[in-house]
Amino acid sequence: MALRFALIGCGAIGTALLELVKDDAGLIAAAIVVPAGSEADAHTVAARVAHGAQVLSAVPADGIDLVVEAAGHTAIEQHVLPALQRGVPAIVASVGALSAPGLPEQLEAAAREGGTQVQLIAGAIGAIDALAAARVGGLETVRYTGRKPPRAWKGTPAEEGRDLDALGAETVIFEGTARDAACLFPKNANVAATVSLAGLGLDRTTVRLIADPAVTENVHEVEAAGAFGRFELTMRNQPLAANPKTSALTVYSAVRALRGRVAPLAI
Ligand SMILES: NC(=O)C1=CN([C@@H]2O[C@H](COP(=O)(O)OP(=O)(O)OC[C@H]3O[C@@H](n4cnc5c(N)ncnc54)[C@H](O)[C@@H]3O)[C@@H](O)[C@H]2O)C=CC1
Numbered sequence: 001m002a003l004r005f006a007l008i009g010c011g012a013i014g015t016a017l018l019e020l021v022k023d024d025a026g027l028i029a030a031a032i033v034v035p036a037g038s039e040a041d042a043h044t045v046a047a048r049v050a051h052g053a054q055v056l057s058a059v060p061a062d063g064i065d066l067v068v069e070a071a072g073h074t075a076i077e078q079h080v081l082p083a084l085q086r087g088v089p090a091i092v093a094s095v096g097a098l099s100a101p102g103l104p105e106q107l108e109a110a111a112r113e114g115g116t117q118v119q120l121i122a123g124a125i126g127a128i129d130a131l132a133a134a135r136v137g138g139l140e141t142v143r144y145t146g147r148k149p150p151r152a153w154k155g156t157p158a159e160e161g162r163d164l165d166a167l168g169a170e171t172v173i174f175e176g177t178a179r180d181a182a183c184l185f186p187k188n189a190n191v192a193a194t195v196s197l198a199g200l201g202l203d204r205t206t207v208r209l210i211a212d213p214a215v216t217e218n219v220h221e222v223e224a225a226g227a228f229g230r231f232e233l234t235m236r237n238q239p240l241a242a243n244p245k246t247s248a249l250t251v252y253s254a255v256r257a258l259r260g261r262v263a264p265l266a267i
């Protein structure tokens with residue numbers, strides 16, 4: 001039997017995800033959950049790549065096997081927690097939402113209540129498996145640097161006191177903990193939260209965010225050291241045309257997680 005999923009959010013990630021899985025026999029996009037006022041756009045997407053998907057303002061109470069969140073931090077409390085409580089598992093892209101004090105515990109409690117599980121995807125970053133495994137042996141330091149073109153920082157605190165269009169050289173726009181990065185840059189620092197949750201935690205992971213006019217990609221670097229040894233990772237991700245803040249790899253990561261739910265052999 002095919003897995004019926006509800007997609008929360010139908011922006012850059014959601015639309016690209018639906019396009020990629022539209023011919024997957026094992027997956028049915030049963031519902032698209034969007035905020036009031038966004039229904040018309042979601043209907044247009046559904047007509048193109050998700051025939052039969054209902055466009056709704058909440059996850060339906062019945063007939064959904066999995067929710068896939070690709071909306072933003074507010075969607076976790078609004079849609080993911082209630083779904084988990086009802087026993088519906090969830091795949092979450094907005095990992096930075098877990099920087100809100102108490103939310104990780106609420107997610108765990110909701111999943112326990114529903115006898116189910118919430119999966120945080122790796123999204124735009126790699127080596128989360130290695131980092132989480134390294135944690136078992138003990139980690140000493142984890143540093144994350146996120147570097148994006150200036151236009152990717154529009155609409156964020158990076159604009160305070162500077163004209164992003166006029167930047168002539170790389171500029172550090174944030175230096176601090178992963179928790180503060182994820183709170184201050186909810187659409188740009190989910191990776192900081194993911195790296196920290198897999199590794200040393202939100203308060204002990206050092207983060208730098210950089211606006212760099214010399215790059216066209218979203219560049220993510222992780223340096224980790226501990227009992228396992230050390231690694232340095234650099235990802236040079238292509239941004240999505242529909243949203244320069246978001247890397248295409250985030251979509252592929254969500255699709256991988258979704259397909260992994262039905263594949264007889266998952267890697
Ligand atoms: N884990 C990772 O590596 C990454 C995670 N993300 C997360 O994914 C989110 C979505 O990214 P994009 O698709 O590029 O953004 P987008 O802005 O293109 O689309 C987001 C869509 O979700 C809808 N939305 C917002 N709040 C909602 C809610 N409470 N319920 C239902 N729908 C809601 C919006 O109307 C919009 O259509 C980001 O906000 C971010 O939190 C983004 C990039 C990387």
Ligand SMILES: O=C([O-])CC(=O)C(=O)O
Nearest residue numbers: 124188189190191246247
């Ligand atoms: O997609 C990316 O490159 C990373 C991103 O926006 C985030 O960490 O929130």
